[in-house]
Amino acid sequence: MASPRWIKAISNALNVPENKGKVVYQVATVDSHNLPHVRSQIHRGFITPKGSPNLPLLMTSTDARSPKVVQMLSTPSVELAWWMEGSQDQFRISGRAFIVPPPDHAFHIMSDVPRGTALAVLDEKGEEGQEGGKFDWEKKRREVFASMKPEMKASWCIPVAPGSIIPSYDEVKKWPNSVPNIDEASTAEDKNNWNEALSNFVLMVIEPVQVDWVQLAPRPNRRTRFSRTDDAVFEWIEDILVP
């Protein structure tokens, strides 16, 4: 089973110089009142299960305390819009979101890998290009965390949840503004901050089941929908649509 054509299309679009740095997409969720929410997220790469290039997953990250995590645990269906202005491509990806919290986190029990999914294939077979079998979610979570900038890491060790009301903009200055890598942590405080930040850091893994690709550069415009079959074959069916 080959890679779906949409993943090549995304790679091609990302490689166009005009799309440099276009790794931000907007992820929509629904809350417990069935109201829509959407925010920008940074794409942290694709993960492909070993032997299944047809099942690429998208990875992004967030704070375990942010409202979207609760929204996704209760309604895992999400849709994201990835607009690449430079090449005038829009990828709308809908699918299932899966939260990867620390192993001892209260959310862990709510986030068993769902059966019959690409996530389950990844869980069982591991990642393409990596040694070993069963996928190590915690290792991946720590790797992605370690790759973040020190200022970004600091955002996860603020003792108050994101979105909480504070008396002034200066309030944030009370908390760490940078968390160095654990190898470079020279003080007990740095180490505590690292652990605190890591305890709030979660991966969001998105398993696409439909991709709607609109190309606004060619005349006439083109629109293609890729839909994954629901059987164990996980085949991608391609339809050409009116733009």
Added chain:
Amino acid sequence: MASPRWIKAISNALNVPENKGKVVYQVATVDSHNLPHVRSQIHRGFITPKGSPNLPLLMTSTDARSPKVVQMLSTPSVELAWWMEGSQDQFRISGRAFIVPPPDHAFHIMSDVPRGTALAVLDEKGEEGQEGGKFDWEKKRREVFASMKPEMKASWCIPVAPGSIIPSYDEVKKWPNSVPNIDEASTAEDKNNWNEALSNFVLMVIEPVQVDWVQLAPRPNRRTRFSRTDDAVFEWIEDILVP
């Protein structure tokens, strides 16, 4: 009652040279199964009701036949994310969407101006800076339509709904690729195309009730939430949040 600070923040961000052309935001809706959807939309400007600078509305447009229109008629709550990469500002705006179809369109009866809203104030008082009283929705719809590029106008006169399956990309070539302005329409076909496109063209007017502004450029980052009171005063309450 003054303009809310968030609208000045958006104007300021749009005026930064690095944000030139950043008039695309992603609008999230929910469908009848309570699943989230999101797509890029072009901002077509603000409308402010006469005498109520505190009640700016956002305007964008679409095709009456697109799935999001049905979604918004059934669940008018929407949220949009406006990411201005150049200045590293994100505005998340949640509120109510209102569809403005042609007067004789089947959706018209479903889209009465809701009472006790900024939309109702606009409907009654008209637009700031314009003559006359009651707002002329059809005039505004025609004005915005007339401002579109000829190629864009052509998209609304495709006889098949957007998102319909077609046999090939070339199928689109059977339909008009450009609809000139009605003043320049030289043939009966041009005139028919204009009318056909206009009959499918709808405005989406979004009435903000909450704006969440994240500034990623300043250190430390800043986050501010503006919430509108639900009474007739329509006051904007400002809270500083953990980013």
